[in-house]
Amino acid sequence: MSVGKPLPHDTAPLHVTGAARYVDDIPAPANTLHLAFGLSTVARGVLNGVDLTKVRAAPGVVAVMCADDLPFANDVSPSIHDEPLLATDRVHFVGQPVFLVVATSHLAARKAARLATFDITEETPILTVDEALAADSRFEDGPVIWSKGAAADAIARAPHRVEGTMEVGGQEHFYLEGQAALALPQDGGEMVVHSSTQHPTEIQHKVAEALGLPMHAVRVEMRRMGGGFGGKESQGNALAVACSVAARATGRPCRMRYDRDDDMVITGKRHDLRIDYRAGFDDLGRLTGVDFRHLMRCGWSQDLSLPVADRAMLHADNAYLLDHVRIESHRLKTNTCSATAFRGFGGPQGMVGIERVMDHVAHALGLDPLKVRRANYYTDMAEDATEGGPSAPPQRSLGSSPPPEDISGKKKEADLTSRGGPDELNRVVVAEASGQTTPYGMAVTDFILNAMTERLADQSDYAARRAKVADWNATQPVLKRGIALTPVKFGISFTLTHLNQAGALVHVYQDGSVQVNHGGTEMGQGLYQKVAQVAAQAFGVGMEVVKVTATDTSKVPNTSATAASSGSDLNGMAVKIACDTIRDRIAACLAELHQVAPDTVVFAGGEVTVGGDTISFARAAQLTYESRVSLSATGYYKTPGLAWDRKRGQGRPFFYFAHGAACTEVVIDTLTGEYRILRTDILHDVGESLNPALDIGQIEGGYVQGAGWLTTEELVWDDRGRLRTHAPSTYKIPACGDRPEVFNVALWDGANREETIYRSKAVGEPPFMLGISALMALSDAVAACGPGYPALDAPATPERVLAAVDRVRRG
Amino acid sequence: MNTNLTVNGRPHALDLDTRVTLLDALRDQLKLTGSKKGCDHGQCGACTVLVNGQRINACLSLAVMHDGDEITTVEGLSSDGRSPLQAAFVRHDGMQCGYCTPGQLCSATAVLDEIARGWPSHVSADLEGPVELTREELAERMSGNICRCSCYPGISKAILSVAEDGTVHREAAE
Ligand code: FES
Ligand code: FES
Numbered sequence: 001m002s003v004g005k006p007l008p009h010d011t012a013p014l015h016v017t018g019a020a021r022y023v024d025d026i027p028a029p030a031n032t033l034h035l036a037f038g039l040s041t042v043a044r045g046v047l048n049g050v051d052l053t054k055v056r057a058a059p060g061v062v063a064v065m066c067a068d069d070l071p072f073a074n075d076v077s078p079s080i081h082d083e084p085l086l087a088t089d090r091v092h093f094v095g096q097p098v099f100l101v102v103a104t105s106h107l108a109a110r111k112a113a114r115l116a117t118f119d120i121t122e123e124t125p126i127l128t129v130d131e132a133l134a135a136d137s138r139f140e141d142g143p144v145i146w147s148k149g150a151a152a153d154a155i156a157r158a159p160h161r162v163e164g165t166m167e168v169g170g171q172e173h174f175y176l177e178g179q180a181a182l183a184l185p186q187d188g189g190e191m192v193v194h195s196s197t198q199h200p201t202e203i204q205h206k207v208a209e210a211l212g213l214p215m216h217a218v219r220v221e222m223r224r225m226g227g228g229f230g231g232k233e234s235q236g237n238a239l240a241v242a243c244s245v246a247a248r249a250t251g252r253p254c255r256m257r258y259d260r261d262d263d264m265v266i267t268g269k270r271h272d273l274r275i276d277y278r279a280g281f282d283d284l285g286r287l288t289g290v291d292f293r294h295l296m297r298c299g300w301s302q303d304l305s306l307p308v309a310d311r312a313m314l315h316a317d318n319a320y321l322l323d324h325v326r327i328e329s330h331r332l333k334t335n336t337c338s339a340t341a342f343r344g345f346g347g348p349q350g351m352v353g354i355e356r357v358m359d360h361v362a363h364a365l366g367l368d369p370l371k372v373r374r375a376n377y378y379t380d381m382a383e384d385a386t387e388g389g390p391s392a393p394p395q396r397s398l399g400s401s402p403p404p405e406d407i408s409g410k411k412k413e414a415d416l417t418s419r420g421g422p423d424e425l426n427r428v429v430v431a432e433a434s435g436q437t438t439p440y441g442m443a444v445t446d447f448i449l450n451a452m453t454e455r456l457a458d459q460s461d462y463a464a465r466r467a468k469v470a471d472w473n474a475t476q477p478v479l480k481r482g483i484a485l486t487p488v489k490f491g492i493s494f495t496l497t498h499l500n501q502a503g504a505l506v507h508v509y510q511d512g513s514v515q516v517n518h519g520g521t522e523m524g525q526g527l528y529q530k531v532a533q534v535a536a537q538a539f540g541v542g543m544e545v546v547k548v549t550a551t552d553t554s555k556v557p558n559t560s561a562t563a564a565s566s567g568s569d570l571n572g573m574a575v576k577i578a579c580d581t582i583r584d585r586i587a588a589c590l591a592e593l594h595q596v597a598p599d600t601v602v603f604a605g606g607e608v609t610v611g612g613d614t615i616s617f618a619r620a621a622q623l624t625y626e627s628r629v630s631l632s633a634t635g636y637y638k639t640p641g642l643a644w645d646r647k648r649g650q651g652r653p654f655f656y657f658a659h660g661a662a663c664t665e666v667v668i669d670t671l672t673g674e675y676r677i678l679r680t681d682i683l684h685d686v687g688e689s690l691n692p693a694l695d696i697g698q699i700e701g702g703y704v705q706g707a708g709w710l711t712t713e714e715l716v717w718d719d720r721g722r723l724r725t726h727a728p729s730t731y732k733i734p735a736c737g738d739r740p741e742v743f744n745v746a747l748w749d750g751a752n753r754e755e756t757i758y759r760s761k762a763v764g765e766p767p768f769m770l771g772i773s774a775l776m777a778l779s780d781a782v783a784a785c786g787p788g789y790p791a792l793d794a795p796a797t798p799e800r801v802l803a804a805v806d807r808v809r810r811g
Numbered sequence: 812m813n814t815n816l817t818v819n820g821r822p823h824a825l826d827l828d829t830r831v832t833l834l835d836a837l838r839d840q841l842k843l844t845g846s847k848k849g850c851d852h853g854q855c856g857a858c859t860v861l862v863n864g865q866r867i868n869a870c871l872s873l874a875v876m877h878d879g880d881e882i883t884t885v886e887g888l889s890s891d892g893r894s895p896l897q898a899a900f901v902r903h904d905g906m907q908c909g910y911c912t913p914g915q916l917c918s919a920t921a922v923l924d925e926i927a928r929g930w931p932s933h934v935s936a937d938l939e940g941p942v943e944l945t946r947e948e949l950a951e952r953m954s955g956n957i958c959r960c961s962c963y964p965g966i967s968k969a970i971l972s973v974a975e976d977g978t979v980h981r982e983a984a985e
Contacts, residue, residue, distance in 0.1 A: 008904040015909035016900050016916060017892040018845015018885035025844035176849045176857060176910040176959045226847070226910025227959050260850040524908025524960050693904050697962060701907060704961035728854040728957060737950030739963045 002536040002543055003758050006693035010529040010548070011224070022226050023180040023196045024257050032182075033062055035242055035256035036109035037097035038116050039266065040087060043125035043335040043721030047091050047118070050099060054115035060108030063250055065100040070245055072212040076237035078202060079420025083301040083338065085210070085241050091120060092300035093335050094721050095265035097238060102246045102254065110259065125335035125721045129274050129295045132332035139302050139331040143293075146313055146649030148439045149324030154289025158280025162360045166277070167793040168352055170297075171270035171342055171709045172725075174733055175523075177226020179236050179267065180257040183207075183243035190217040191244050197236040198228045198521050199561035201417045204553045206237045207244045215553075218244075223550035228523035229705070230341030233561045234303055234418070235267040264726040268340030269715065271296045271308055275353040285361045285372030289324035292316050292353055298331050299338035304420045305331050307495055308339070308346035310646065314495065314653065315350035317439050319449050319487040320358075320376040325439045335721050341419070341563060343768045347490055348706065352794065355486055355772050359779050363789045368466065369776065370457070370485050377487075378436050378447040381753065417560055419496055430643050430651035441650045444657070446753050449487045452661050452683050457485060459746070460663040460681035469665070473784040478670055481678070482781025485663040486773040490766040491654030492565055493639055495646070499560040500639035500655075502570035506535065506578040508586075508631040512618025514539060514546045514579075519559030520571035521551045525764050526694035527567040533690060534572045534757060538579035540603030541617050556634075565658070565762035568690060570637060572757035578635025585631070589624045656754045658761045660684035662703060662770035664740070666777040670785055673802025675778060677707065680740035682770055687752030687761035699745050699767040706771020708734040710794045711778070787811045814878045818843065819887025827874050834858045834869035837884060845885040845913045849957070856956030859914040860884050866921035868955075885913035888920060895976065896920055899969035907960035915956050919970045922952045926974065944974045 014020035038055070040047075052064050067074050067086040077083035087098045099116065103109035126137050155161060181203075182194040191211060195203045200220040208215045220240075225232055243254040258266060276293040294312055298305035313327045358376070362369035415421045433443035457463065462485055469481045494500050504518040516535045522528045528548040535546045553559070560570070586608070587601035594611030602609040608620040615623075624631060644653035662682045668675040682703060686695045712732040716724045725731040751759035775796055782790035782801060786809035793800055814825050818841060825840055834851075837843045837860070846869055849857030853871040860869045861883040888894050896919055899905070906912045926948075931938045934951045942948065949967055958966060 008901055009906060009909070011909070012901040012904065012906060013892055015906050015912040016885070016897040017888075018843070018913045019892075020909050021844065022847075022910065024848070025838075027842065174957075174959050176855065176908065176957065177847070178849075225908060227908040229959075260852065260855075524906070524910075526907070697904060697907055697960075697965065700964050701961040704963065705959075708961075727852060728850060729852070733957055733959065734961060734963075735950075735957060736953040736963045736967065737947075739961070741946070743964055 002533040003690055004688065005533065005691060007529060007533065007543065007691055008693060009526055010532060020224065022177050022224060023182055023194050026182060026194055028182060028255055029253050032253040032255055033102050033104065033246065033250060034106040034109045035246055035254055036101045036113040038099040038101065038113040039262070040091040040094060040096040040098050041118065042091055042120045042122050043094045043127070044123045045091055046121040047087055047089055047098065048121060049119045051117040052099060055101060055112045058108070058112035058115055060104040061101060061112045062104065063102040063246065065102070065246065065249065070210065071248065073209040075209065076206055076241050077301060078234035078237065078304060078415055078418040079302045083303065085238055093337055095337060097266065100242050100246065102250060127334055127336060127717060127719070127721050129297060129332060132297070132334050133295070137333040139298060139305060139333055143328045143330045144309070144313070145326065145328045146440060147326040148322065148441070151289045151291045151324045151326035154324035155278055155280035155291060158288045159282055160364060161278065161280050162364050163278040164360060164791055166275045166353065166356050168273050168275060168349055169795045170272035170339065170715050171713050172264055172715060172731055173229045173231030173269065173342060174728065175225065175227030175229055175231050178258050178260055178263045179232070179239050181236065181239035181243045182253065182255040183240070183247040184253045185247045185251060189213065189248070191247065193218065193220045193240050193244060195220055195222060195236050195240040196225045196232055197222055197240070198225070198232045198523065198563055199234070200521065200551055200553050201559045202234065202415065202561065203236060203240045205415060205417070206241050210241045210245055211248055220553045221550050222521050225521065225523040229343045230345065230563065231267060233341040233563050234420070235340055261726045265723050266337065268299060268303060268338045270342035270709070271298060271305065271339040271346065271349060273297065273349050275356070277353060277357050279357050279361060281361050283365070284375050285365050285367055286375050287320065287322060290322055290357060292327045294327070294329040296329065296331055297334050297336065297339060299334055299336045301338040302420065303338045303340050305339060307419045308341065310495055311346035312350035313649070314440060314491060315347040316354055318351045318354045319378060319489040320354060321378045321436050322439055327439065336717060343702070343705065344765045345564065347765065348709070348769050351488070351769050352772055355776060359776055360789060363783060370462065373487065374450070374453060377450055378444045380448055380450045381446050417499065417558060419494065419499065419561065419563065421496060430645050440653070442652045442654065446656055447489070448685065448750060449489060449659050449661065452659060452685065452748055453485070453487060456661045456663060456681060456683040459683065462663055465665065479667050480670055480781045480784045481665065481667045482777040482779065482784065483663065483665040484773050484776035484780050485661060486776055488660040488766055488769040489657050490769065492569065492656055492658055492762045493642055493654045494560065494564045494566060495644060495653045497642045497644055500566070500570065500642060501560065502574040502637050503556040503559065504571060504574035504578045504635040505555050506575065506582060506633055506635065508582055508621050510622055510625050512545065512616065512621045514541065516546060516548045516575055517552060517555040518571040518575050519551065519556045520567040521562040523562070525567060525698060526691065527562065527571065529694060530568045530690045531572055531575050534576050535579050538576055538583055539617060541606050545606070545617070565764035565766065567764065568760065569756050569762050570639070572690070573637035574635040576635065576757060577637055578633045581633040581635065582631055585629050586620050586624045589627045589629045590620060593623065656752060656761070658685055658763070658766040660766055660770050662773040664773040664777040666774065666781055668778065668781045668801055670805050673798035673805065675798065675801060677740040677774060679742035682745045683748055684745070684767055685748040685750065685761060686763045687750070687756065688759040689747055690758060690760045692747060695747060695763050696745050698763045700743065702767030703770045704734050704739050706768040707774040710771055710775040711796055714795050714797050782808055785809055812875050814875050816877055816880060816882055818882045819884060829873065829875050831874050832870050833860070833872045833874045833877055836874035837869060843884050843886055847910055847913055849910065856918060857911055857914040859917040859956065861917055861921060864924060866918050885916055888916060895973045896969065899973050903965045903969040903972065905962055905965035905969040907962055911956060911958045915958065915966055918953060918956045922970065923974060925952070944971065
């Protein structure tokens with residue numbers, strides 16, 4: 001049995017010796033050239049021209065390219081073709097690539113890129129939410145509004161009401177390995193690209209367009225990333241395309257990596273937003289109605305902002321049954337870097353809104369916030385519920401759908417495998433769901449947070465510690481403590497339904513070794529190891545027999561991004577299906593040789609038992625080969641049961657929900673606003689874990705990163721649109737000492753009721769939102785300082801905590 | 812400028828531009844790509860190497876300043892990749908993406924040495940007595956090595972497990 005074992009990462013021995021290669025470590029031919037972008041220094045304006053004389057004359061420079069020098073598409077957008085690789089007539093943010101320097105060394109390229117003189121007619125940039133609203137600068141025509149029941153009425157008639165506004169900051173990915181790409185020109189104009197990307201197919205597509213080639217002429221390979229977190233879903237396009245066009249122009253290999261500060265300035269980050277909320281509730285804190293307004297800053301281009309903002313709306317309920325709810329989402333266009341995917345993909349932003357409401361309601365009523373949360377929970381699923389959810393099956397509408405709108409006016413292919421791609425394909429008729437439903441009409445049939453919360457409250461000794469915290473706060477004048485327990489319910493599946501598919505390619509060689517390839521990418525989450533475990537299990541062989549090779553667009557085509565936590569759900573299933581096909585062929589072959597039924601053939605312990613004989617798996621492979629039976633197979637999987645109408649905000653966008661709960665205790669210094677996380681207890685639902693060691697790592701890491709987002713990680717732009725926090729010296733990423741002093745993580749022991757790979761659940765993103773408990777614990781500590789409500793914005797930096805203490809004291 | 816470096820026990824005579832950092836010399840000239848470039852500004856620790864047994868950020872130091880120095884990179888921490896710390900990082904899975912791992916290992920190797928020599932840090936309780944590798948002490952000493960995947964629990968466990976063993980001994984096969 002390999003599935004379910006707590007194995008370390010597959011390449012751990014390579015990592016500890018420095019032998020694990022990342023894109024920038026791949027040896028390149030000696031004549032390789034290096035690239036750097038020349039960046040706009042202005043946030044908004046008309047680009048009249050650039051004087052590149054000094055750039056061209058700089059030492060080591062081989063070529064300089066502007067938009068006009070690009071042979072085909074000048075486009076690196078994953079959605080509506082609104083993002084040129086190099087600026088054309090206008091510049092839209094500080095850091096936008098305007099020209100490309102190709103030089104003999106990285107340093108030469110970077111130095112030369114600074115020698116340009118821009119002729120830009122500056123205009124007043126639109127930077128803030130308020131400026132964007134005033135200018136009606138937005139994506140889509142107006143706000144997206146989804147509702148259930150009659151929120152306004154319910155709030156008006158409620159016995160109690162709260163309302164407020166919360167600013168929630170963005171987040172820099174700071175994948176420790178910056179963006180990088182390497183393009184190697186091939187015979188006949190073809191291109192091989194190594195790219196640090198979560199989405200090799202997208203890179204392949206963009207490079208093919210930029211070179212005027214069909215996709216079959218471009219091969220993209222990705223072995224591992226030094227972290228992705230969503231920041232390499234679309235943000236690597238520019239580097240890969242730049243390397244490819246430069247390689248085409250010069251006939252030489254080209255490589256590019258962003259310097260860290262450039263990376264932070266150029267690439268998109270988590271969407272920041274303002275949340276306005278109004279809620280009505282009864283004496284027990286049960287919400288009778290709630291209204292949210294999300295004002296998201298999407299930056300200058302659309303990128304993946306629409307599905308991100310959708311997912312924020314889809315998580316506005318988190319774990320709570322809301323009968324009367326209205327969510328209004330504005331996707332604002334600003335002259336800042338284009339906000340993009342980041343672990344949770346908008347989900348955290350939506351969830352933090354309702355958690356703030358729970359906190360505010362509890363404060364207004366003087367109740368324990370956990371009581372208020374539990375009073376609003378969905379009901380747990382019945383104990384014996386093991387069948388799939390009762391949501392309506394999808395039905396394709398027969399009406400012909402219009403082709404995707406071509407915004408650019410130029411003929412470009414739609415990015416079908418991008419989350420920013422067109423959703424016209426997903427016209428579905430959604431039947432009404434029954435029972436408890438989400439604000440978007442999906443039946444909630446697998447809820448388990450009542451039981452999980454019960455157990456976590458018990459294991460973390462929540463009630464007694466809450467009493468202790470109150471005693472402490474009653475007697476201590478300077479240090480105040482706070483504690484909070486918050487839940488997470490996160491929907492699993494791509495909301496663009498057609499992306500929920502995956503392919504795999506498995507070979508068994510005549511020596512019995514197994515090679516596995518699939519469409520997922522490895523960024524540290526341990527996907528390769530989980531998939532290898534699945535393959536080893538299928539053949540009943542040891543892990544050393546299985547090798548997962550680099551993700552490669554020529555082995556498995558048309559892959560979705562490794563995103564939405566879907567990696568092992570989708571690819572694990574595809575690999576299992578491929579392995580099962582080969583195993584069945586081997587079984588049938590051996591069964592015939594032994595004149596027994598195929599289903600009596602047993603694969604276990606590296607051996608195959610057939611008709612009383614036991615032979616090695618390698619021998620079985622040989623016999624199958626000699627019988628002229630193929631030992632290679634593809635596997636294909638698509639998630640069943642999805643039906644989502646994005647326009648109406650109705651349907652079943654998710655296959656299932658993953659759950660978790662975290663209890664965090666903090667202490668704040670009311671004189672300085674500084675704080676520490678004293679203890680965190682987590683109980684998280686990964687279904688039947690494929691690998692508990694990797695899962696616990698994801699949970700610990702997700703929590704710390706989520707807490708970082710809401711506490712110390714602050715992005716600051718100045719009034720000219722320049723990012724002032726463009727290095728870890730000014731942008732505080734959690735370090736070793738910032739993790740909780742006591743950190744207990746446990747896995748919930750229930751299986752996924754849906755038929756996922758070995759009944760496991762996705763784990764990449766959901767734990768990130770456990771970090772919300774840290775923010776709520778800080779709110780609890782600040783609330784101990786006086787009568788007022790803390791109304792903490794995020795990130796709750798020490799400055800903000802100090803200001804909130806002051807506010808609360810004044811009442 | 813001619814510079815003699817001994818890297819992982821092997822002497823190298825290099826002709827270097829005076830502005831080349833030690834990190835670039837290791838990665839680009841000597842093709843030792845184990846040391847990573849996370850920020851190039853001394854802020855992430857991914858480039859940590861040992862110079863004459865003490866840790867430095869190789870991105871912040873010019874290669875020519877190290878004429879005659881003994882440099883140890885992650886590739887040279889052991890001959891077989893199984894130093895007690897390396898084995899402990901594998902056993903405790905002190906990594907996700909692994910990009911910070913070479914720096915963490917070099918840093919941790921030096922930390923254990925600093926502790927053994929009794930060099931206090933600014934969080935040490937007693938500046939005179941022997942230094943104990945407490946949670947605070949470890950957090951302080953490893954604070955220059957960012958792990959964005961936040962594998963700090965695994966990293967800390969790995970280092971503490973080796974510190975507790977006290978003497979250097981071979982880990983059992985994984
Ligand atoms: S690369 Fe040297 S400290 Fe970051
Ligand atoms: S393992 Fe990814 S940065 Fe540490």
